[in-house]
Amino acid sequence: MKGTQSMHRPQRLGPRATQAAAFAALWAAAALVLLPVAAILGVMFVRGGRAISWELLSSAEDGLLPSIVGTVTLVALTAVIAAPLGIAAAVYLREYAPRGPLVRLIRLAIVNLAGVPSVVYGLFGLALFVTLLGFGRCLLAGACTLALLALPLVITASEEALRQVPERLRAASFALGATRWQTVRRIVLPNALPGIITGLILSMGRAAGETAPILFTAAFIALTKPFPSSVLDPIEALPFKLYYMATEAHGITEDAKWATASVLVGLVLTINLVAVITRARLRGARRW
Amino acid sequence: MGMSGMDSDLIVRPEGEVKIETSGLGLFYGEFQALRDVSVTIAARRITALIGPSGCSKTSFLRCLNRMNDLISGARVVGEVLLDGRDIYHEATDVAVLRKRVGMVFQTPNPFPMSIYDNVAYGPRLHGRCSRSQLDEIVEKSLRAAALWEEVKDTLRKSALDLSGGQQQRLSIARVLAVEPEVLLRDEPCSALDPTATFRIEELMIELMTRYTIVIVTHNMYQASRVSHYAGFFLLGELVEYGPTEQIFENPKDQRTDDYVRGRFG
Amino acid sequence: MNTGARRVREWLIERAIQAAGAMAIVFVLAIFAFLLRDALPVFRETTVRDLATGRTWLPTAEPPKLGLLPLLLGSLYVTIGALLISVPLGVACAAFISEVAPRWMRETLKPAVEVLATIPSVVFGFLGLLLVGPWLAELLDLDVPLFAGLGSLMLAFMAMPMIVSLSEDAIRAVPMTLRQNSLALGATQWQTIWRVVLPAGRSGIIAAVLLGMGRAIGETMTVLMVTGNAAVIPLGLPGFLRPVRTMTATIAAEMGETAYNTPHYHALFAIGLLLFIITFAANTIADVVVRRSGRTTR
Incomplete structure (x- = not known):
């Protein structure tokens, strides 16, 4: 091109160079958010993977089995408590609640529940379930505390799933003379189920990794009775075990620590993976 | 489909200085061809109106002139668009500079969520360092040119979102004028603004015409016939007829143009 | 059909759902109340001012130093x-x-x-x-x-x-x-x-x-x-x-x-x-x- 004034003026290099620099910085930021964590998790899995043995996983005396069983039981009981409450609350908010100050207040409460520090849940669990209700430090007290922590997650996910159900399905049901509850039970809930279950499993993934809420409500180390036989028995739990091994224990090999950390992250990731697969499966079966 | 613009006497070349010239301009959105073979010459410092039924790609054509179609993924342009004789689709073109020269006012006014002052100062701040007093001057000049100054001069620091629809429309114009474009592309809203607002904007167009080349896409026949010097009729992605406004509205050569301007369809 | 019984059942279910909806508020208040209940007795030992400005945290000392x-x-x-x-x-x-x-x-x-x-x-x-x-x-x-x-x-x-x-x-x-x-x-x-x-x-x-x-x-x-x-x-x-x-x-x-x-x-x-x-x-x-x-x- 000959005359290159105006349209291709050299001083336009200013904003262009700025843009190039800024975009480079954005790329770098994205890399910095992910790569360091990916790297240290990679180190953990490599070291942990080398150290994991069947012996370590399955031994009830100095292996991880009691912790794994404890965490799985704890999370299952948590789900049993949190699911009905959370789903019912979501149904209320989405299907029943009139718009107004009450709903506004409920939503604010949910946001705040989600933001309460996990150790404060621990204190609450200690004061209410362990002491006042007299459960003692046990499976049930821990599950109640974790259920409370998971509740806002379950409500939010369920509400989102209910929102996905097309309005025309409800309208069609009402048009056939169904009551609101009949519509909810026969039309809305079945159609929202994949989303609800996925949300529930994801919340349990979060609960499985929590340590602070069970510190004073459920978890022990090296119990003489490693597996609980009732909900009022104390339990061992994987995150608490990892904390203990990393900070307080003596005479534990580095290998065992890395292996424990890998098992915990592996468990949490597996739970999340199950959620994703469930969603895909149930979605595939749905036609609307 | 036969009728190519170039050899047809339906496409008249305006007299006098030329600002924009397209030849064989075509636009594809993926497989869909939105514009075919548009060859037209747009006169400098005149108002050119583009008319046609909804969905006839007038707006797409307008967006070719400042390369806003670049932002739509899958959009592809063929042919040439010359601005002062230089191809704007040449790879050396700085699109930002092009868009500064060829300003565009959109259908719906979109004030940025900032003060009135900052909205107008936005462009000048982008394109170079200005002193405070220079900026003040540009803002006042642009708002005056957009016939908005008297209404907002005491509330420049208030949010632009508080303006009325008509005021927001004029703010959008002031915002464009502040970057001192050479060409002004205006995409008229389909739904009528309130009549007073429309009238003020029309007056504004005529005033601005002495300095800018203006291309408007409009659905208002009356407005097109009144304010423009040249008019083009688009139908289904093709430029059917183009020439002096009186000719297009009073003595069109093509039957389809005739039907449209007489209100038989569209 | 037994519509009366059904109506009662639905009424109960809907009240239960409503109660669950309000549960979030109850829990927030309950957490606050229980924290307050077990926190307030600390003021038998100290004052808000001492808590906020105390430079030493030695809770097991005698008397305990509770500077936060x-x-x-x-x-x-x-x-x-x-x-x-x-x-x-x-x-x-x-x-x-x-x-x-x-x-x-x-x-x-x-x-x-x-x-x-x-x-x-x-x-x-x-x-x-x-x-x-x-x-x-x-x-x-x-x-x-x-x-x-x-x-x-x-x-x-x-x-x-x-x-x-x-x-x-x-x-x-x-x-x-x-x-x-x-x-x-x-x-x-x-x-x-x-x-x-x-x-x-x-x-x-x-x-x-x-x-x-x-x-x-x-x-x-x-x-x-x-x-x-x-x-x-x-x-x-x-x-x-x-x-x-x-x-x-x-x-x-x-x-x-x-x-x-x-x-x-x-x-x-x-x-x-x-x-x-x-x-x-x-x-x-x-x-x-x-x-x-x-x-x-x-």
Whole structure:
């Protein structure tokens, strides 16, 4: 091109160079958010993977089995408590609640529940379930505390799933003379189920990794009775075990620590993976 | 489909200085061809109106002139668009500079969520360092040119979102004028603004015409016939007829143009 | 048909659903009430003024010294440090995902960030303790591989997914037409992001930062494991390189060994109450900011 004034003026290099620099910085930021964590998790899995043995996983005396069983039981009981409450609350908010100050207040409460520090849940669990209700430090007290922590997650996910159900399905049901509850039970809930279950499993993934809420409500180390036989028995739990091994224990090999950390992250990731697969499966079966 | 613009006497070349010239301009959105073979010459410092039924790609054509179609993924342009004789689709073109020269006012006014002052100062701040007093001057000049100054001069620091629809429309114009474009592309809203607002904007167009080349896409026949010097009729992605406004509205050569301007369809 | 019985049943079910709906409010109030109940007796031993300004935390001494200042400042140090790292990085990452990243990358980055959010905090603590801490201590030539800045760093990466994903939502919610108008005025893409998109998404981003702050200040296991837990008042910039003790870590470390209904026990509940109030304020303000922004962008 000959005359290159105006349209291709050299001083336009200013904003262009700025843009190039800024975009480079954005790329770098994205890399910095992910790569360091990916790297240290990679180190953990490599070291942990080398150290994991069947012996370590399955031994009830100095292996991880009691912790794994404890965490799985704890999370299952948590789900049993949190699911009905959370789903019912979501149904209320989405299907029943009139718009107004009450709903506004409920939503604010949910946001705040989600933001309460996990150790404060621990204190609450200690004061209410362990002491006042007299459960003692046990499976049930821990599950109640974790259920409370998971509740806002379950409500939010369920509400989102209910929102996905097309309005025309409800309208069609009402048009056939169904009551609101009949519509909810026969039309809305079945159609929202994949989303609800996925949300529930994801919340349990979060609960499985929590340590602070069970510190004073459920978890022990090296119990003489490693597996609980009732909900009022104390339990061992994987995150608490990892904390203990990393900070307080003596005479534990580095290998065992890395292996424990890998098992915990592996468990949490597996739970999340199950959620994703469930969603895909149930979605595939749905036609609307 | 036969009728190519170039050899047809339906496409008249305006007299006098030329600002924009397209030849064989075509636009594809993926497989869909939105514009075919548009060859037209747009006169400098005149108002050119583009008319046609909804969905006839007038707006797409307008967006070719400042390369806003670049932002739509899958959009592809063929042919040439010359601005002062230089191809704007040449790879050396700085699109930002092009868009500064060829300003565009959109259908719906979109004030940025900032003060009135900052909205107008936005462009000048982008394109170079200005002193405070220079900026003040540009803002006042642009708002005056957009016939908005008297209404907002005491509330420049208030949010632009508080303006009325008509005021927001004029703010959008002031915002464009502040970057001192050479060409002004205006995409008229389909739904009528309130009549007073429309009238003020029309007056504004005529005033601005002495300095800018203006291309408007409009659905208002009356407005097109009144304010423009040249008019083009688009139908289904093709430029059917183009020439002096009186000719297009009073003595069109093509039957389809005739039907449209007489209100038989569209 | 037995419609009467059905009607009664439905009425009961609907009341139950309604009760569940209001449950969230009940729980928030219950948490507050129980914290208050077990925190208030601490004022038999001390005053608000002494709690807030006391420079020594020696709860098992006789008489107990219950100064929260070192713990408050410890939390403040770790949290501010975490925000200094996570806010610029997180918002930049959000802008990258929403505005700059090629499509395939966007679709990889979002799930990757979500996976990051699922890593338990005890694991971050573990990795800080065994891997990052020793490595940084060697790099910076520190005597103790447990320090406030390490807590900030680990917390920053934990708060990041929340900041990234909420900011990204806010940025994406900025209307496309604003971007087009800016580009049509001859702005480059970066100028558009910097001068229009980020300011327009401002309130959502501020909310994300507030929620990230709430998360950071309430985070327990990570700071407990990596900040060294020395209840000393941090001073100046070097304070970031020395051990500190946060409010959350104090509760977690000491509640297990505290006798019921002792001044120490009540003091720990008082810390819990303070944490609850701080996070409640952060979350409520964030919620209000988000709602207000929802009104103005429309």
